Amino acid sequence: MTKAASTRITPYGAPDRAVSANDAAALLGSLAPLLHDWLPRQRWFAGKGRAVTGFVPVTVTELRPTHAGDPALLHLLVRVEQGAAGVSASAGDCYQLLLGVREALPPHLASARLGRATQGPLAGLTVYEGLHDPSLAELLLERLRNAGSWGPLRFGRARPIPAGLTGKLLDAEQSNSSLVYGDAVHGNAAHGDAERGDAERGDAYILKILRRVFPGPHPDLELPLALAAEGCDRVPAPVAWFEADDPTGGDETLTLGVLQPYLRGSRDGWQLALAALGADREFTSEARSLGRATAEVHLALASALPTVTLGRRQTGQLAHGMLGRLDTAAQAVPALIPYVPGLRAAFDALAGLDEAARGRPAQRVHGDLHLGQALRTPDGRWSVIDFEGEPAIPLAERRRPQPPVRDVAGMLRSFDYAARSHEPWRADWATRCRAAFCEGYAQASGTDPRSEPELLRAYETDKAVYEVLYEARHRPAWLPVPMAAIRRLAGEHQ
Ligand SMILES: Nc1ncnc2c1ncn2[C@@H]1O[C@H](COP(=O)(O)OP(=O)(O)OP(=O)(O)O)[C@@H](O)[C@H]1O
Ligand SMILES: [Mg+2]
Structure with a gap:
């Protein structure tokens, strides 16, 4: 059933004529x-x-x-x-x-x-x-500043938002749309503020408008809110948000947008890694501090939100899911077929782990962690953004507790990607970054992700299989990057 309009539709030019x-x-x-x-x-x-x-x-x-x-x-x-x-x-x-x-x-x-x-x-x-129009962007921020209901839309706010900010749509290749709001007097924060060195200027915010929306708590709001309540400052704390009632009449709301502080002058880990490679610089110190930041986020998520223990059966299910994804990918990308036995062995090793009998901790995770999801401010501090997880996966699945090593594997693959997108390929550079990231993670969490090599390898393999499928479908020129990892990961099991 279609839910009808909740406020009147006024034909342009005839504001008094209410339409049913x-x-x-x-x-x-x-x-x-x-x-x-x-x-x-x-x-x-x-x-x-x-x-x-x-x-x-x-x-x-x-x-x-x-x-x-x-x-x-x-x-x-x-x-x-x-x-x-x-x-x-x-x-x-x-x-x-x-x-x-x-x-x-x-x-x-x-x-x-x-x-x-x-x-x-x-x-x-x-x-x-409408988001391109500064006057309409300002109007949207006004609704957030004032909170309250507007038709089926509910605007919520955690802190006051200053008046008089102007908005500009980010010109980024994104799966959603983001507006940056800043002080009009000093120019808008969206315009390359790093270059202009205006890190000291007034408050600035970024509003992420979610494009494909689903009923149910959205992790891009849920997790940063939980982390903020836990006192974790590695994630920009939501300042305001807006939601809609469940159009099917259920209790679930649809998260539509989240306003967070804009980290002025920040650059993402991907840009920084490529800049380091281009200048023939090491990136281990940055990788180590990023490992620490990731561990801090994981510790705070484990303390803020429910955790579970995965028994042998659930670990077997995890491995089973990975095997299924491998089979699907191998059917679509024949280049994978020679490596299937080696890759299957990685998943079989996960299913057969002795520790599985005792249980393995699982918790809420980021779900799509890579270098592009980490922002480093000019003072050298890392923050983590974009907790929506992998958008292609159903929301309920994304919100399920998982071993935190899943995020670690994502970041390790990302170092590999960075090194591979540079000519000449710097495999040694990536190896050192990966080790430094794990060291930093171990320092902050007390658990070295490498202490369970079967688990880490299974997650890395699962991620590399996903990458192969993605690149084969969307960016064939990049296929050699995950295929190199596939050869390594399959070889470790032959
Ligand atoms: N708090 C912030 N401060 C500064 N810049 C930010 C902030 N949050 C996001 N950005 C910038 O906006 C971009 C898009 O944000 P985000 O990753 O949340 O959107 P997305 O639509 O989920 O993107 P993707 O399609 O890459 O997953 C980021 O890559 C980053 O450059
Ligand atoms: Mg995203």
Whole structure:
């Protein structure tokens, strides 16, 4: 069942004319021809390659109705149908859209244009990506500053947010969209503040707008909130967030956006690692402190949120899942086939571990840890970001406790990737970074990830298998990177 619009849809130019809530569908009639063309081209659209067959409004909210020529801001949760006709609409992914509506677009917003609506309540008006419009970005921050409900949307806040900040959409290749808000007087924080050396300027924030949304607690809000409550300062603590009620009428909310402090002048670990490689510099000291930061996050997560002990059966299930993913990948990428026996041995070793009988601790983890998820501020301190986990995995699975070594394996693979993306390939550089990271982790947590080599190797292998499949599908030129790891990991078991 489609939930109808919760606030009135006011046709542009006629602010007094209330339109019935059922006209959410009519509004989609205005937007659908534009969305058909625009949505599949968005970086964050996960359903690429499958034809879009329809749109079903889940909630439609006017964050600002049109008034006296000001642009309108429409907030939409839209289910995107991609199946054959007749397939249940509830099967489609739900996306969050923030659309601006104006009579005509000023030149600086030309690149944000979806098009001019030709039918329905918006006929004759221009629809555009609202987040590009500074005035609409400010409006969204105002809703967060004031907290409270707005139609089906609920805005929550942990701390006061200063007034008068201006927003700018990050121009990053992301699976979501982020806006950076900063002090207009000093220029916006999004504009290369590292180069301008303005680390001392007033507060700045980053608002992450989640694009593909799901009912249930979202780890990108849940985990940073839990870490902040635990006093862990390795993660920018959420300042505000917004959510929607479960459109199916259930108790679960949909997390839509999270505002966090913006770490001015920071660079991510991937950029820093490549810069070090380019300058023929070691990265072991950075890797060691990153290991410590990761361990601190893990310790705080284990203390803030429930932990479990995985017995032999669950460890066997873990290994079974890894074996299944290997089989799937080998069917899709024939280059893997010669290595399958060696790789299977890594997973069999995990299933057969004696320690499995005693139980293995599992806890909430980051779930997608790599060098790009660590930011280093100019004072040399690492923070960890982006706790949404691997977006392709169902939310419930992402929130399951897992051995923390899963994150360690992710970071170790990332050092390998960094070294391999540099010419000439610096395998020794990556080996030293990997060792330093584990040392730092052991110093802070008391547990060296290398003390259980079978577990670490199984997780590294699982990750490398995932990478092979990903690269074969999306970036064939990168395939040699995980294949080199596959040869190493398979060899260790022959
Ligand atoms: N608190 C912060 N301070 C400074 N920059 C940040 C902060 N949080 C995120 N960023 C920047 O924004 C980018 C995108 O953030 P994030 O990784 O959370 O988004 P995402 O949509 O999940 O990205 P991805 O598709 O890479 O997973 C980061 O790579 C980083 O450069
Ligand atoms: Mg992400």
